[in-house]
Amino acid sequence: MNNILETLKKLWMESGFMGFFENGGWKSFIMIIVALALLYLGIKKKFEPLLLVGIAFGTLLTNLPGAGLYHMEMWDAYVYECPYDAANEAILYDVEEERVLSVEEYMASLPEDAQEPEIIEKLSFTDIAHIGGLLDILYIGVKAGIYPCLIFIGVGAMTDFGPLIANPKSFFLGAAAQFGVFFAFFGAVLLGFNGNQAASIGIIGGADGPTAILTCMLLAPALLGPIAIAAYSYMALIPMIQPPIMRALTTEKERSVKMEQLREVSKTEKIVFPILVAGFVILLLPSTAPLIGCLMFGNLLRETGVTERLSDVAQNALMNIVTLFLGISVGATTVAARFLTVNTLKIVLLGLIAFCFSTVGGLLVGKLMYKLSGGKINPLIGAAGVSAVPMAARVAQVEGQKANPSNFLLMHAMGPNVAGVIGSAIAAGFLIKVFGA
Amino acid sequence: MDLKMNLGDAAIDAVMGYAIVFLGIALLVLVVVLMGRIMSRKKPAPAAPAAERQPVPAPAPVPAGPTAPGTAGDLKLYGTPDRDAAMIMAIVADELKIPLNELRFISIREVNKK
Structure with a gap:
């Protein structure tokens, strides 16, 4: 019985629904409402439907917690040309100081429960195609x-x-x-x-x-x-x-x-x-x-x-x-x-x-x-x-x-x-x- | 990378940008006009031997209907208001998927069912 409860709890904790209650998860919820509003405008009001319906659905998919179809941090790493930790989905870059972090600095800032870092020095489109989600791959075209x-x-x-x-x-x-x-x-x-x-x-x-x-x-x-x-x-x-x-x-x-x-x-x-x-x-x-x-x-x-x-x-x-x-x-x-x-x-x-x-x-x-x-x-x-x-x-x-x-x-x-x-x-x-x- | 601009630089860039667009377009107009002139010059002149041909009898005069706007000027309307004529031409162009300026309408006549 305990095992079943544990499994259910684990499933819940790892589900996307839980993501809405985590840090900043409410923002994703608002974006889903924005996506639905855009879908309404595209489908019902026929506002540039050929593009707006696609954009709206992309908005919906990217803001579903845990879906992992698009990785904003990975593209930041590509833009800033700085190292990227694929395991923890983090970039080695200090936005406030606008400088690239050394591996030592980054390792020191990692929380204890973080995964073993898998650092890629400089991302290429090939890396992105290899480790990215479906929308990351499609985004290469943009x-x-x-x-x-x-x-x-x-x-x-x-x-x-x-x-x-x-x-x-x-x-x-x-x-x-x-x-x-x-x-x-x-x-x-x-x-x-x-x-x-x-x-x-x-x-x-x-x-x-x-x-x-x-x-x-x-x-x-x-x-x-x-x-x-x-x-x-x-x-x-x-x-x-x-x-x-x-x-x-x-x-x-x-x-x-x-x-x-x-x-x-x-x-x-x-x-x-x-x-x-x-x-x-x-x-x-x-x-x-x-x-x-x-x-x-x-x-x-x-x-x-x-x-x-x-x-x-x-x-x-x-x-x-x-x-x-x-x-x-x-x-x-x-x-x-x-x-x-x-x-x-x-x-x-x-x-x-x-x-x-x-x-x-x-x-x-x-x-x-x-x-x-x-x-x-x-x-x-x-x-x-x-x-x-x-x-x-x-x-x-x-x-x-x-x-x-x-x-x-x-x-x-x-x-x-x-x-x-x-x-x-x-x-x-x-x-x-x-x-x- | 922060590239904050002051308003003076922004105003100069804006004015310069707009001016460049106009300049580019003005030069393009020149090129297109030139192209039009050259192309129209290349059009074959009326054949010289034409004068030797037998004169073709002029067609019998046709009672002129009102000339429709938005056509080559020789469109005759018979019992069709201008507005309906414009609509008909637009529909025909749309149905045939041929741009309107590539179509020539000779006349539009309202046919009454009896």
Whole structure:
């Protein structure tokens, strides 16, 4: 009888449930509630469900005590390039003093009931694949910058740059809508974030998930979870965030402007465009190479007309597989100890500011173009300069039709919309160049 | 590694970053416009012997319907409001999975069932 009770007690003590009552376990419980809220938003409210459901489930898995699917300390050891004790899941690093501990110092600090240390001097991806959990292994794709780039191949394969080639002036609206990136960057510094963190937060304003993830992963990996969640949540909320700003900054007359039909773009132009843009932008700002290179490669697959199978794979199978891995592994980084901080609230607030000011930037330059063109350009298409393809263009179309039911702005708004993808990649390239190691 | 910035440096970086984005985009616009010009120059000019051909009789004039917005300008609408026409074009493009600017609509006519 005693044996049975002992066994049951042992099972209980070693179960994940017990983890909720241990030091800081309540935080995991709160994160599980956050995960459920995100699942609700993704499933019921359809907020970017393809990514948000994955992120939410990753959040749930990583915060279940004892699951051991993701090891935050191991990734800290990888980032700080310091030794890692695989047996006790601890790093040999003093965060307060910001220095690597010697093995002797570490051994002296170990509690008596600690396991025999198994120290790895410097972790590599091979070590992580060997000792890490499932989500650690999937996270390698984020850490190595593979997933965002593969997603960009898919985005490129799905994007028609025709409206942008037909009306190259749209490019300026894509650039103008990066205003929020730099406004939020400044705001983040004002709120006490360091340069790398501020740059990662600012790029939320680019309204481009893969770009935000890549920038954050390179500059401030510890903030990846909140930044990715903020970026994708606000992208889903664009139909709610943008219209009030659009109506506040434009007049009824401006919104009702009907734009002229775009010229026809030849197949050759569409084939040359990705080659030209990739070559030119990468030469201008080499740090944009992963994003612009993959985006334009995907687009070339779409436009050549001889790589339809590859284009199809990039748009569908590849995109879906990578989205699946990206979502769940980004969600895994939302470990309670890192996520439940005041900084997360600041990031959520700054993300919203970034989105709003990006919209403002696009609209103001749209209004300028309206004046310069003698009223031929509808300034609403400026708001589509935040990349979020094609959501932002659809919002411009809806608002334009509200002002004038016969207005058809969608194709005109697609130009600034895809220009925003290029603009945010250039903004990210600049920030990576300035703040990257 | 703490890289705290002062506000002055942050403001300079922000302004410079925004300016670089505009500069990069402006140069890109230049390149794309140049590409457009070169491509349009390469388009084959109307064939010279055309003048020698027999003149083709002009087609009989067709009663012009109202021109729909958002088309090449030669779309004729027969009993179809502009708004419905725009919607129909968007639906056709979506169903065919062909971008709207690659489609040309000649006319849209409302067919009444009797």
